[in-house]
Amino acid sequence: MKSKVEEVLRAAVESLCKSRGAEKPGGLTYDLQPPKDSRHGDLSTNISFRLSKILRLKPAEIAQTIVAYIEDLGEDSPVEESRIAGGGFINFRLRTTDLGALLQNIHKAGPAYGCSDYGKGKKVVVEFVSANPTGPLTIAHGRQAAVGDALCRILKATGHEVYPEYYLNDAGRQMSLLARSVWARYNELLGIAVPFPEDGYKGDYIREIARTIIEKEKKDSLLKDPEDKAVEYCGQYAVKAMMAWIESDLAKMRVRFDNYFSEKTLYAKGAVEHALDVLRQKGYLFESEGALWFRSTDFGDDKDRVVKKSTGEYTYLAPDIAYHLSKYERGYNMMVNFWGPDHHGYIPRLKAACQALGYPPEAIHIGIVQLTTLYREGQPVRMSTRAGEFVTLRELYEEAGVDATRFFFTMRRQESPLDFDLDLAKEQSQENPVYYLQYAHARIASLLKFADEKVTPEADLALLSSQEEIELIRCLSQFPDMLIAASRLLEPYRLADYLRQVAACFHKFYSFHRIVNEDKELTKARLLLSEATRIVLRNGLELLGISQPESM
Structure with a gap:
């Protein structure tokens, strides 16, 4: 669906440039995403603002020209309605005929619906959790585990070659x-x-x-x-x-790692000295006061960093540099690290080291997964790891269940602190977001199991014309693009948020309409819509590492 709109926009830009005697801008980038409020349309773009400086026109003028071009296409356009908002943004409402064909595509694709080759050619190592083996995993580690594993699954679904890795700090x-x-x-x-x-x-x-x-x-x-x-x-x-x-x-917790990389091996194999030799040869090391320093200020850090003390001991930075050099030497062209908030100040020096080693800054992405506060009966649970007073991840998932634990950990942007309501996580009601999703999946599975009519892609989809039906189909159409956005931005919470929208649309549709009714043709169409919804929920929940019950 999105690709068709992109084709139309490319043609509109070519036409606009030609009419002004200008060359089509090369490498033009712009956003084309579902708007935050679905009432504004199916897709929204800022292309007019990106073209404004190039063509020396106001964004609103460019938007008007693009909208006029699309309207002139008539029935050949995938867009049913275009509206200009905010001085130049364009909101698109897609044709319902194309939306109907979408249900057939979902039925045909099944488990593959939503997958793409967006990340083709990217070999990605995702390092997360990496807790010191000095104690059991805490709920802070648990959130990193859920976020990192969900991202690995999403990256794989969008065509990346993905390798989850745990860095084992077994030295020091x-x-x-x-x-x-x-x-x-x-x-x-x-x-x-x-x-x-x-x-x-x-x-x-x-x-x-x-x-x-x-x-x-x-x-x-x-x-x-x-x-x-x-x-x-x-x-x-x-x-x-x-x-x-x-x-x-x-x-x-259904979290899998391809490799547990031992810090000890870096010392045993001489990898730390090797990494420092690489930096030394490039001129980024110097000695001062008996210590060996890395000239990290050359790459934007606020001060240079010691990598080897005057006593001969390495600092924490030295093996980390060696570890990241090993990632490049193992053939990864994209690195993703998820760290706890106590490492926030460490990011500039490590990124500086990676650039000094000769790798582009965009090759490494370091995300901070903020802390989780556990609430019980409305009160925060006090914890202190060093004093031995904390709730372990095991205690949490044994009480709340793995499904609820994983979903709660991923349902908010990872850079934001998370309040984990333990009582809500255990509640079997539609107030519990994971129960709400699983209930929608189970309801559809039960419906399809006991319906006299069987799902068929030959159903007359033109019969799906109510507001609730169209809204649900439009929501399902966004799944592939949403996964690409979650992959590009490295934000699994987008999938959790999207699935809640799907479930809400389905529950609304279910409340307003009898799916199985006396009209056999309408029943077939609604069953196909229901099955498409189940496929999206199933695929999405699987990517979050959450089970998809057939009954509840």
């Missing part, structure tokens, strides 16, 4: 704190007083790991080893235990 100070925390609890359980490390991990899970070492592995034999060896063992055992827990949670 936090690993040392984890090891010493377990060692202290190990001694405590054996009746030996050992000072607990300052800033150590105090959650009950640390004591359970130590207890498992005693009961299933080493008993008290670690006491006979040199302390550094015993602490090292505790750390290695704890990382394995935590990663098993983390991977189990991710699997339950």
Whole structure:
């Protein structure tokens, strides 16, 4: 549908340029998207504003010329009505005959409806969650998991070659704190007083790991080893235990990774020094006060950054540079990172490093997934990870269910803080947004199962003429373009928001009209419309990683 309008706009621009003796502008970009308010039309464009400077005409004049061109096409135009708004925006209402044919296309495409080759040629690595293996996943990690996984699914549906990756921070100070925390609890359980490390991990899970070492592995034999060896063992055992827990949670949440990339391997393979050598050869490293610095200000950072301290230790930035260099060396031409809000200030220096390595700024996209506040009975649940006082992701999805957990995490723009109403997530009513969607899918599935008439693409779709029917068809027509927009902007919430619109349109249609009625031809048409709605809901829910029940 959108492609037909784009063809008409191209022709209109050519005609306008020709009439003014101007060449058609090359590389013209403009928006052609569904308006926020569907009452304004099916599609809206800002093309007049983009042409204004080129043609030295007011946007309103350009809009009037384009609208006149489209109206002159008559029945050959896919546009039924064009209206100018806001001094030059053009809103389009598509022909209902084309909308009717859309239902046949949806029926034929089935699970493939909405898919496109928009991202063809893009090999994308999406890094998300990447929680330190120092504790169980929290609800903050859970939101990153749901958002990242949904984006991977959407990118695949729009033709990208996608590789989800988890960066395992298994080196550095936090690993040392984890090891010493377990060692202290190990001694405590054996009746030996050992000072607990300052800033150590105090959650009950640390004591359970130590207890498992005693009961299933080493008993008290670690006491006979040199302390550094015993602490090292505790750390290695704890990382394995935590990663098993983390991977189990991710699997339950239907989140899949192609690769768990270990930070340790960067040091073992000399990748950190290799990355610094690349920057050194390009002239972006310098020494000052005994430390090695990266000249990140050359790329817009507010100050230069230390990559190697005067003590010889690497800073956090050094292995991160090596890790991102490895992504390029592995053949990815697009990188997406989802980070927590505590990393916001880290973005400019890493982007600077990627540019210094020789890669274009548009090749890396770093999104911040804001924190989630959990509410129970209207009150926020207080949490502190370091003090061991927090709600784990496992506790959340076991109480609210995986479907509700995933949907709530993705239903708001990821850059915005999220209030997660646990009571609403568990409610089986149409106030619960995921229940509302699944109920629409189940209602249609039940309707199609028990209807005497079977769905057929040969139905007389001209019979679908009511406002509710046309509104629903128009909503279904937006699915492919919406997925492309979600893919282009890296915003999975757009899909969640769109599916709520689809469900609302269907419930309205269902309330106003009897789908199965005495008119067999009208029944066939409405069944085809219902099936098309089910296909869109099913495909969309699958992309969000949410089940599509046949009955509820």
